[in-house]
Amino acid sequence: xxxxxxxxxxxxxxxxxxxxxxxxxxxxxxxxxxxxxxxxxxxxxxxxxxxxxxxxxxxxxxxxxxxxxxxxxxxxxxxxxxxxxxxxxxxxxxxxxxxxxxxxxxxxxxxxxxxxxxxxxxxxxxxxxxxxxxxxxxxxxxxxxxxxxxxxxxxxxxxxxxxxxxxxxxxxxxxxxxxxxxxxxxxxxxxxxxxxxxxxxxxxxxxxxxxxxxxxxxxxxxxxxxxxxxxxxxxxxxxxxxxxxxxxxxxxxxxxxxxxxxxxxxxxxxxxxxxxxxxxxxxxxxxxxxxxxxxxxxxxxxxxxxxxxxxxxxxxxxxxxxxxxxxxxxxxxxxxxxxxxxxxxxxxxx
Amino acid sequence: xxxxxxxxxxxxxxxxxxxxxxxxxxxxxxxxxxxxxxxxxxxxxxxxxxxxxxxxxxxxxxxxxxxxxxxxxxxxxxxxxxxxxxxxxxxxxxxxxxxxxxxxxxxxxxxxxxxxxxxxxxxxxxxxxxxxxxxxxxxxxxxxxxxxxxxxxxxxxxxxxxxxxxxxxxxxxxxxxxxxxxxxxxxxxxxxxxxxxxxxxxxxxxxxxxxxxxxxxxxxxxxxxxxxxxxxxxxxxxxxxxxxxxxxxxxxxxxxxxxxxxxxxxxxxxxxxxxxxxxxxxxxxxxxxxxxxxxxxx
Numbered sequence: 001x002x003x004x005x006x007x008x009x010x011x012x013x014x015x016x017x018x019x020x021x022x023x024x025x026x027x028x029x030x031x032x033x034x035x036x037x038x039x040x041x042x043x044x045x046x047x048x049x050x051x052x053x054x055x056x057x058x059x060x061x062x063x064x065x066x067x068x069x070x071x072x073x074x075x076x077x078x079x080x081x082x083x084x085x086x087x088x089x090x091x092x093x094x095x096x097x098x099x100x101x102x103x104x105x106x107x108x109x110x111x112x113x114x115x116x117x118x119x120x121x122x123x124x125x126x127x128x129x130x131x132x133x134x135x136x137x138x139x140x141x142x143x144x145x146x147x148x149x150x151x152x153x154x155x156x157x158x159x160x161x162x163x164x165x166x167x168x169x170x171x172x173x174x175x176x177x178x179x180x181x182x183x184x185x186x187x188x189x190x191x192x193x194x195x196x197x198x199x200x201x202x203x204x205x206x207x208x209x210x211x212x213x214x215x216x217x218x219x220x221x222x223x224x225x226x227x228x229x230x231x232x233x234x235x236x237x238x239x240x241x242x243x244x245x246x247x248x249x250x251x252x253x254x255x256x257x258x259x260x261x262x263x264x265x266x267x268x269x270x271x272x273x274x275x276x277x278x279x280x281x282x283x284x285x286x287x288x289x290x291x292x293x294x295x296x297x298x299x300x301x302x303x304x305x306x307x308x309x310x311x312x313x314x315x316x317x318x319x320x321x322x323x324x325x326x327x328x329x330x331x332x333x334x335x336x337x338x339x340x341x342x343x344x345x346x347x348x349x350x
Numbered sequence: 351x352x353x354x355x356x357x358x359x360x361x362x363x364x365x366x367x368x369x370x371x372x373x374x375x376x377x378x379x380x381x382x383x384x385x386x387x388x389x390x391x392x393x394x395x396x397x398x399x400x401x402x403x404x405x406x407x408x409x410x411x412x413x414x415x416x417x418x419x420x421x422x423x424x425x426x427x428x429x430x431x432x433x434x435x436x437x438x439x440x441x442x443x444x445x446x447x448x449x450x451x452x453x454x455x456x457x458x459x460x461x462x463x464x465x466x467x468x469x470x471x472x473x474x475x476x477x478x479x480x481x482x483x484x485x486x487x488x489x490x491x492x493x494x495x496x497x498x499x500x501x502x503x504x505x506x507x508x509x510x511x512x513x514x515x516x517x518x519x520x521x522x523x524x525x526x527x528x529x530x531x532x533x534x535x536x537x538x539x540x541x542x543x544x545x546x547x548x549x550x551x552x553x554x555x556x557x558x559x560x561x562x563x564x565x566x567x568x569x570x571x572x573x574x575x576x577x578x579x580x581x582x583x584x585x586x587x588x589x590x591x592x593x594x595x596x597x598x599x600x601x602x603x604x605x606x607x608x609x610x611x612x613x614x615x616x617x618x619x620x621x622x623x624x625x626x627x628x629x630x631x632x633x634x635x636x637x638x639x640x641x642x643x644x645x646x647x648x
Contacts, residue, residue, distance in 0.1 A: 075388075117629070123632075126443045126444075131576050132628065135577075135625035136629075209646055209647070258455055308462075308464070308466045311459040311463030311464070312463065314456070314459030315455075315456055315463060318453065319452075320452075321449070321452030321455065322456065325445050326434075
């Protein structure tokens with residue numbers, strides 16, 4: 001199907017392999033090398049952006065498993081990320097737990113909280129579930145704001161991540177940490193979709209009643225999707241906490257949750273490559289808008305009341321989400337597939 | 351103690367009525383087109399700011415200002431339906447929900463663009479001399495709010511009962527195919543229901559902001575209206591009208607009494623009581639008090 005002409009599979013393992021030809025291996029290696037050597041030729045500023053992209057990618061990959069594969073809408077993903085971030089912050093700041101332990105436990109905590117708010121998903125779906133996760137967002141943020149241990153409204157300081165004596169202080173060392181976890185997450189997500197679990201998720205997404213009749217245990221798989229999705233959110237939260245170094249709940253607003261869904265829509269639901277496109281697109285656009293475009297507008301149009309340009313970013317993002325849903329509901333991933341097949345078939349069109 | 355409880359009750363009922371009004375903005379759309387309108391909060395926010403522009407910035411007289419506000423709300427509803435939802439008719443519910451989220455993001459941006467200072471107060475529409483009911487002393491505004499809400503509920507239910515358009519809207523909710531076969535343009539029903547929904551949400555928003563000022567918190571007020579929708583049942587007018595005061599009471603009594611009992615433990619619990627109620631309803635009775643529980647088939 002998507003293999004170059006003349007490539008034949010003789011064993012089952014060959015048939016299942018994601019990377020088949022030598023060119024694909026070379027490209028794959030080149031991308032990995034390019035990724036992990038990027039601290040050498042990216043400035044500190046862009047490395048910071050890349051770190052943010054990596055963290056968001058982990059979270060959105062989790063959301064993709066939940067929403068893109070299993071079809072369970074979550075409008076509270078920023079809340080689950082907050083759970084992970086604060087677990088890590090509290091453990092490392094207040095109890096001086098090593099970073100790796102904090103990382104894993106923030107994933108687990110977020111996963112368990114996700115399970116709790118995911119329980120209604122067994123009985124309800126669609127809009128009802130959307131509202132449940134919306135409520136989760138507000139409840140989680142409220143609890144964090146009113147909990148002394150978590151620093152409340154004031155916020156909480158988070159030390160740098162460290163493994164043994166190795167302290168991830170600079171942007172470039174943090175980049176290697178974040179990039180490796182992001183690669184692992186993407187690898188996991190790509191393979192999860194091809195296993196029994198992934199197929200069950202897709203069955204639940206396409207028609208959950210039919211899936212149940214066929215013997216897919218809805219309770220099990222929906223909650224599993226919630227756990228995996230929120231686990232990844234927790235990991236992303238923990239990395240975010242150690243990356244930013246200071247946490248308060250304003251970083252986890254409802255608009256952030258909506259933006260995650262937007263990234264997924266723009267990238268393409270239910271594909272592994274989709275979140276990568278969506279996250280890079282939105283985060284870089286956001287950076288360009290807030291750092292360059294908004295100050296430019298403020299300077300040029302002084303007649304307007306001050307601060308008017310901050311509205312431009314959400315306006316544009318809202319518009320992009322709407323336009324993508326109407327014009328390209330399968331997202332950039334679909335364009336990417338089209339491009340790949342056009343490249344493979346060139347110079348013929350079919 | 352007793353008069354405080356009475357005060358909390360009246361405030362709770364008034365606020366709950368407003369929630370119910372905003373919630374009607376959801377139910378109307380859900381009933382006619384099964385689209386989940388998650389833009390409620392931003393509609394409330396935008397229409398409150400527009401009222402502010404008309405009455406404070408442009409200094410129009412009250413009646414003229416309100417005519418413009420009504421026109422604005424109708425136009426907003428029409429535009430949302432025409433440009434965002436019309437293109438997505440018969441798409442999966444996931445796209446319909448996310449497109450309203452996109453719209454909400456967009457409206458939020460527009461609001462920040464035009465009114466960037468983010469906090470202001472509306473002029474007072476109602477006399478605010480306190481009224482004495484038994485021993486309790488409350489501001490007259492709350493009583494006005496209650497009566498306006500009741501009046502609007504009455505008007506709406508009359509409209510749905512007797513007006514041709516109202517009957518057509520109910521019929522659309524029941525069976526879109528049959529309605530189309532009868533020669534009623536379903537798309538114009540959809541756009542009318544959006545216009546109506548924006549109108550009631552706008553009125554609700556103006557009532558809230560006349561009490562508490564215009565802040566970003568209005569979005570949250572709009573979102574709290576979802577707890578009314580959930581508790582009352584998605585497709586039930588009566589449910590929304592009854593569940594509104596219940597949520598309002600729970601919010602005001604709950605926070606008032608809990609705050610008295612544990613002043614340190616529960617500051618601001620008021621803000622999440624509606625959301626906790628959502629979770630509880632979702633676990634116990636997901637289709638709400640009056641909602642129609644759907645029997646699905648494959």
